[in-house]
Amino acid sequence: MSDWPEDLPERHRVAAAAFGERVRGVGDWSAPAPPEGWDARDVVLHLLEWLPGLLSSSLGVELPAVDTDGDLAAAWEKRTADVDRLLATDGDKPYESEFFGQMTLAEVVDRFYTNDVVMHTWDLARATGQDDRLPRAFCEQSFAGMEPMADVLSSSGQFGPRVPVPDDADVQDRLIGLIGRDPSWRAPG
Numbered sequence: 001m002s003d004w005p006e007d008l009p010e011r012h013r014v015a016a017a018a019f020g021e022r023v024r025g026v027g028d029w030s031a032p033a034p035p036e037g038w039d040a041r042d043v044v045l046h047l048l049e050w051l052p053g054l055l056s057s058s059l060g061v062e063l064p065a066v067d068t069d070g071d072l073a074a075a076w077e078k079r080t081a082d083v084d085r086l087l088a089t090d091g092d093k094p095y096e097s098e099f100f101g102q103m104t105l106a107e108v109v110d111r112f113y114t115n116d117v118v119m120h121t122w123d124l125a126r127a128t129g130q131d132d133r134l135p136r137a138f139c140e141q142s143f144a145g146m147e148p149m150a151d152v153l154s155s156s157g158q159f160g161p162r163v164p165v166p167d168d169a170d171v172q173d174r175l176i177g178l179i180g181r182d183p184s185w186r187a188p189g
Helices: 008-026 040-059 072-090 104-127 136-155 171-178
Strands: 094-095 102-103
Touching: 008 072, 008 104, 040 072, 040 094, 040 104, 072 104, 094 104, 102 104, 104 136, 136 171
Parallel strands: none
Antiparallel strands: 094 102
């Protein structure tokens, strides 16, 4: 069995559960994180805050608010449950994009949000000294899909400049370098 499911709602559950483990494992919310200028709290807030705006402006879908001033682990659990519920009830809802064509809500969540959750799992794990391993099949699929667009990704402002890695680096390190992170990054101290 692959470590990365084919079913899109199940992918979200797997990614959200792994990220949730890292959220619960944070001991210092001010620990520096790999994205420049971010700390552990910023990584979690990013994932809690940006999806509702995307869904609202693009699909007219509203997600309930979560409390980002309190317990971030509880906020993450609520956000995860809300997205799971949304995928179960409206996952087949169509979405039309001038850039990406026709997609379902589940495909939008998978492509833009679930993938972001997995990538930021590495950021949070590195910031807080936790297990940073990502699903190998996810890394292989993502690298294969993103690598041909490396220049576009880097110029989008959503990713940093590609970080070179050795030719024999494993696929996770190649993916992390592709999205502008240094695979050897460790939290200071």
